[in-house]
Amino acid sequence: DARVTQTPRHKVTEMGQEVTMRCQPILGHNTVFWYRQTMMQGLELLAYFRNRAPLDDSGMPKDRFSAEMPDATLATLKIQPSEPRDSAVYFCASGAIKTGGEKTGELFFGEGSRLTVL
Amino acid sequence: QKEVEQNSGPLSVPEGAIASLNCTYSDRGSQSFFWYRQYSGKSPELIMSIYSNGDKEDGRFTAQLNKASQYVSLLIRDSQPSDSATYLCAVTLFSGGYNKLIFGAGTRLAVHP
Numbered sequence: 001d002a003r004v005t006q007t008p009r010h011k012v013t014e015m016g017q018e019v020t021m022r023c024q025p026i027l028g029h030n031t032v033f034w035y036r037q038t039m040m041q042g043l044e045l046l047a048y049f050r051n052r053a054p055l056d057d058s059g060m061p062k063d064r065f066s067a068e069m070p071d072a073t074l075a076t077l078k079i080q081p082s083e084p085r086d087s088a089v090y091f092c093a094s095g096a097i098k099t100g101g102e103k104t105g106e107l108f109f110g111e112g113s114r115l116t117v118l
Numbered sequence: 119q120k121e122v123e124q125n126s127g128p129l130s131v132p133e134g135a136i137a138s139l140n141c142t143y144s145d146r147g148s149q150s151f152f153w154y155r156q157y158s159g160k161s162p163e164l165i166m167s168i169y170s171n172g173d174k175e176d177g178r179f180t181a182q183l184n185k186a187s188q189y190v191s192l193l194i195r196d197s198q199p200s201d202s203a204t205y206l207c208a209v210t211l212f213s214g215g216y217n218k219l220i221f222g223a224g225t226r227l228a229v230h231p
Contacts, residue, residue, distance in 0.1 A: 033219065042223035043162070043206065048216075055216050091161060104210050104217040105152040109161035 002026045006092050006110035014118050018080040021113045023092030024073055032075045033107060034067055035091045043091070049075060050097065082117045089114050121145060122209050122222035130228045137194040139225050141207030144188070150210040150217070151183055153192045156224065157203045166192060197229040 005024040013019055025032050034046040047057040047067035057067055064083070069075045079086055093107040123142050131137045139153075150169055154162040168174045168181040168190070180193040190209075194201055204224040210217040 035221075043221040045218060045220060048218050050216070056214065056218055093162075105150050105208050105219045106164055106167055107219065109163065111161050 002108075004092055004094050004108050004110035006090075006113050008113055009111060010114045010116075012116045012118065013082055015083055016081040017117075018078065019082050019086075019115060019117075020079075021077045021090050021092075021115070023075040023077075023094075023110060025075065025092070025094030026108055027073075029094035029096050029108075031095045031097045031104070031107075032069060033093045033095075034075070034077050035093065036088045037091060037112075038088045046077070046090075079115075082115075084117045087115055087117050120222075121211060121220045122207055124205075124207050124222035124225045126223055127226040128228050129225055130230060131197050133197060133199060133229055133231050135197050135229075137197045137201065137227055137229070139192040139194075139205050139207075139227065141190045141192075141209075141222055142188055143190070143207075143209045145209070145211050146185075146188060147212055148188075148209045149212075151181070151190045152208040152219070153179075153181060153190075154206040154208060154221075155203045156206060162206055162221075194227075197227075199229050199231055202227055202229050 032049040035043045046059045048055045049069045052069040066078045089112045091112045093109045095107040153166040156162045166181040168183045174181045178195045182191045204226045206224045207222040
């Protein structure tokens with residue numbers, strides 16, 4: 001049963017600490033999206049990778065967030081230092097996108113990482 | 119103006135009725151449109167995609183697209199309590215040479231027996 005795997009599922013940390021979230025996309029998928037979801041803002045796009053190359057990270061606060069894809073089986077989202085306003089559910093989603101970009105939106109989501117920063 | 123707009127609801131319908139969910143988008147160049155369903159505490163799951171003007175039916179679900187009006191809708195026929203969830207409209211936005219997927223804030227649907 002192919003699925004996107006995210007770790008950790010829950011994380012409680014104190015302000016100023018480093019947080020790393022990991023995502024294993026579905027085997028064979030060539031795109032990975034990171035989204036953040038809060039009650040106030042809904043689903044916000046943070047970063048987008050295609051074939052491991054970062055295409056868009058304009059949604060991320062550059063001074064504290066970073067996203068990487070060191071290999072095809074692992075995407076990471078790091079927050080350093082974390083702040084209470086970073087508390088949210090962070091979703092990773094993957095998809096198999098053709099060259100023309102069609103079906104960009106047919107994504108499979110992981111279960112999310114719920115982050116609480118005290 | 120937000121890129122994708124939805125009424126937050128809640129939209130309350132009786133069991134067996136038709137639920138109608140609406141979405142508007144700002145980028146006239148958008149080409150692909152999606153509806154995701156998200157149960158409370160769960161992750162979004164894709165239920166419908168539509169790429170051309172008109173209607174697309176899949177079981178009890180019908181997606182409707184009107185690019186001229188920049189309007190997408192989702193109809194759920196014979197609504198069931200199990201359809202109670204938040205429905206997210208998503209639209210591809212072409213920027214910087216590639217498409218990225220932008221979500222609306224979602225409409226919460228409550229189907230009552």
